């Protein structure tokens with residue numbers, strides 16, 4: 001068993017008894033990356049020197065230990081790290097070394113985790129396969145001819161490949177959960193506002209959330225504990241009490257009321273994926289939970305609503321990349337307009353350009369009411385569907401993605417098919433509610449993800465339900481043969 005397959009409590013126990021050092025943990029991470037990343041491509045930047053230095057400082061430190069003491073972590077490359085290159089997997093930011101740390105990075109440091117590097121992703125988090133990285137694609141550790149999902153593909157693949165103990169990803173419409181499902185790991189998108197977005201390069205500000213990717217639910221609870229909380233530097237950060245998530249993991253789901261929305265089991269859902277999810281519901285039944293079919297009637301509009309709103313917000317957020325303030329500047333511009341035009345044409349990849357154009361169109365006068373405003377109204381209807389179901393039920397369960405990981409190249413020229421992969425994850429994003437993906441079995445040797453959605457700020461119940469399932473099953477222990 002690899003060091004990173006041990007539970008956090010075991011690792012901490014060994015560190016405490018000096019049977020293991022932080023330097024050994026970091027060396028194990030760097031060695032595994034050196035051995036496997038040629039095949040996977042999860043990392044864009046490694047910080048070997050910084051990680052080794054942090055490890056030796058922790059080894060010689062005394063006093064109370066942080067929650068994530070000594071654990072090697074990878075960070076998605078759209079979360080800024082002081083002095084450590086942060087590219088968002090874009091050519092535009094190929095020379096960007098931030099002058100500050102994101103709040104989550106500060107929080108990881110104060111919890112004493114060790115950052116080993118920055119993880120590959122779809123450019124500016126736009127994509128569901130990681131093929132939109134301007135540098136190189138990520139490959140799925142279960143089958144390197146397949147995609148790891150996206151946009152946090154590097155974050156999910158690095159945990160699945162045992163390169164790091166945990167990682168951080170970001171989720172706008174499924175970018176933590178779908179890659180976690182494809183790579184057979186745990187991925188949690190918190191309630192909008194629970195985790196600070198300060199220092200997350202904005203894609204769609206009303207949807208973006210940072211969250212953990214881990215090998216098991218208990219670790220997800222610990223990482224969430226470390227990164228959640230109010231931050232005055234993010235105006236959308238919620239000022240709520242943060243419960244002790246680990247103490248919610250009781251293993252007990254007796255009487256838990258599970259809603260199963262029929263719209264998530266229709267056309268386009270792979271029969272084997274459906275089968276695994278129905279088996280998971282039987283497992284819940286055997287533990288004393290009760291489930292019933294419900295309807296979330298506006299589900300069919302979710303994908304269109306999301307791509308209108310997220311592209312509109314992206315077109316506005318990405319206006320800051322103009323070759324003047326950030327990023328690579330076009331050579332020898334004839335005038336200011338030429339500078340803008342060529343810097344943006346050369347800096348952004350095709351998918352980012354597509355979204356900027358879609359979003360600019362949706363926001364332009366004359367079309368605003370028909371597209372952007374209408375989409376905002378539909379978003380409210382989708383949110384209401386959730387509110388109504390949560391009046392009677394504690395959680396909503398569905399597949400995380402309609403299929404398992406597809407092959408590289410299979411959908412890259414077909415943006416619409418690519419967008420439809422988000423059908424199960426987007427509604428929770430639009431409603432702003434928490435959702436986790438956990439492994440629930442294999443289909444033709446590839447991992448299937450189970451999605452559990454919860455009430456706003458009720459991560460504790462989501463984690464409890466996910467953890468109880470893990471206690472009854474062995475799926476989270478399956479590892480790819482790399």
Ligand SMILES: NC(=O)C[C@H](N)C(=O)O
Pocket residue numbers: 125126127128150151170171172173174175176310422
């Ligand atoms: N960013 C996300 O959450 C993933 C989604 N597939 C998108 O491209 O927008």
